[in-house]
Amino acid sequence: MSDNTEKPRNRLALWLPLAIFGGLFALFVHGLMRPADNNVPSTFVGNPLPQFDLPAAAADRPGLATSAFRTGKPRLLNVFASWCVPCAAEAPQLAALAQAGVDVEGVAIHDRPEDLARFLANNGNPYAAIGRDDKRVVQIAIGSSGVPETYVIDGQGVIRYQHIGDIRADDVPMLLGKLKEAASKGAGS
């Protein structure tokens, strides 16, 4: 053929579709092999807590402000409400965590003081402080979509983990582990 000289360059370009298809195929195989995991981690994880200063929700506990999380020690932030049934179900686990020396802070969502007092009397009160969030301002600001949810906050006030739903008995060691992790991260940063 007369155009032998320009063949090599052309040939390389001709392999391109096949190469692209090879890439796609590899991607598809990878996609199929990967175990299905449809959980989307919150984008709030890794961000510092927003500024807030909530009034006290219960007579015998102080209110809750962002400054309470900058003590250098990691702690749990539990978003709950007296009208929420799973919140009552997770109370023993929270009590166990408090027993193990973990500081648990509470944010009561859309609650009445008398209902809350009854709830704490019935289920125990593991909280060091409880902020009153009647308009769900803090709840929305930390990306929580419902109650109960529990956040691990490190000693610098940075969100390290978000647990959605009630804390089951087997979640307790996991949360303790996350707290330990947060302690090393918070100290490092």
Added chain:
Amino acid sequence: MIAELGLAVLWMAAALAALQLVAGALALRPEGGQLGGLVRPVAVMQGVLVLIAFAALVWLFVTTDLSVKLVVENSHSAKPLIFKIAGTWGNHEGSMLLWVTIMAVAGAFVAVIERRLDERTLIATLGGQAFISLGFYAFLLFASNPFARLAQPAEEGQGLNPLLQDIGLAFHPPTLYVGYVGLSIAFSFAIGALITRNVGPAFARAMRPWVLGAWIFLTLGITAGSYWAYYTLGWGGWWFWDPVENASLMPWLAATALLHSVSVLQSRDALRAWTVMLGVLAFSMSMVGTFLVRSGILTSVHAFAVDPQRGAFILALLAIDIGGALALFTLRVSTVTEGARFSLLSREASLVFNNVMLCGILGIVLIGTLYPLMTEAYGVKVSVGPPYFNPVSAIFAFPMLVVMAIGPLLRWRRDRLTGDRAARVTWPLAVCAALALAVFVGVETLAHHITLLPALGLALASGLFPASFLPLVGRNLRRTPLPVWGMVVAHAGIAVSLFGMASESAFSVERLAALTIGESRDVGPWQVRLDGMMPVAGPNWTALQASVSTRYAGAAPTVLHPMAETFTNPPGTRNESALQTRWNGQLYVVLGEQAQDGRWQMRFWWKPFVPLIWAGGAMVGLGGLLALLGRVMSDLRRLIAKDKIAYRRTRQGR
């Protein structure tokens, strides 16, 4: 009995497909010439047998044979007849059977009518078609047998997903399937031509009606699917860039490019390698789409038949068919000689530009669809939506639409825009451009809240619509060939649809309201009032139906009935929106839930000119139909003329 018959016939059809492949392959060797005569009859017989198998499955669904597993899982004796029939393809196994049925019937059709392509290329084409079919037969027979019986017949079926119990959806999947599978014929033609190294106008002429037909079905299928999503999902949107939607859009984009490049190949003998490449690409996109939808590797709102096992099977087919075709392309295309040349200002050049733009959009959509999969490989989860797809595809779409207005006015091979051509081409186009500019400036000055993209869309649509009709100027309209009318109607349809899209995004008004009975609200120019709430019942559902009286700008009221339906078999809910269509737009009403204080949550949208989106889509399909009709008619005329000549010759004893 019927189930066993269906299965047996399916096996026989698969065996014939194997024979078709082997005979075709042998016939292409010098010593196997006689076997070539076998290929056509075998292709026809295969089509007939698989059609019988499909009819058997339809029959099982119509009679609700509860000893067949597929019927039990997807149907119910209390379902209306039309949804029993639609249930045949409303599931994985049945839809795969529909797929091979269309494929085999199309193959049989090619075997019967195609007489002008050279015989070797045709045999190679039918062999290729048999090869693809065999993969799907294997998939059906080994991994998804639609005729499997239950050991113990069930008492009652489990029903069909309520979202699918809709008349639009009964015909939406088969329409798309005809489109996808029609592209498989184009794919087989491309392979056949590569094998015999015979890429030229005859090949283009044989392939063209199939591409056109498939493209018409895809266009109508996508348009209908978009309208279905618009009124059943109750979200008020008409396109969500969902993976399943993208899976249908990508073959359409490739088929649109193929359609135009095959016309260049037929009339000008140019773009040979490019046309073959697009032929492979179009069907590849159909298969990739099928894989994405069935394997469940992407999260989608309408993944109805997800199973990773099946995904693996389809992926294997994908690798064999597409990988094989691309390898063949790579090895053979350098021996396909270059076609005719053309200058930069010519109709060919404008078609090439638009082909590249279409492929650009295709790439954008493919990357956007697969991006979540790519980042997941690195442990990052993302979802890609309209903020990516809309502007990035517009970068390619807008220049393409401008060239679409100019291209049809240019001459083949070489054009110049001076002298008499200026009066024919330049000045009319300048008028259209001025119109577009005026609309853009008007929109930007009068309505500041409208963002750039919808404003550009409105302007472009206004210029494009009159420009689409320019190819008719100076022609004798009664003697203008049908394909030219087809092109004009289709291009104008694109303008109409674009206008609807831009208007919907620029001028929509949304209201969320909690209404007590008797309460009113304003929605744009409309006044709506909730008159009452009533329970109603259908054959397999019960519902709450609201009566909403609506008046447009003080005119006489009309009553709409949005419903919240609850299905019993299987349990599920659906919000049936109510639509009020006027010449200048649509009012869209959705009934939500009852709040604790007894008020009803309702959602209203006023969407000016939104029906133009689907009217434009229908126009594009109609344009394709006109073009196809024109080609078929001229073919028929030629056949009749040939017969007459032959008849006269025999009468004259020659």
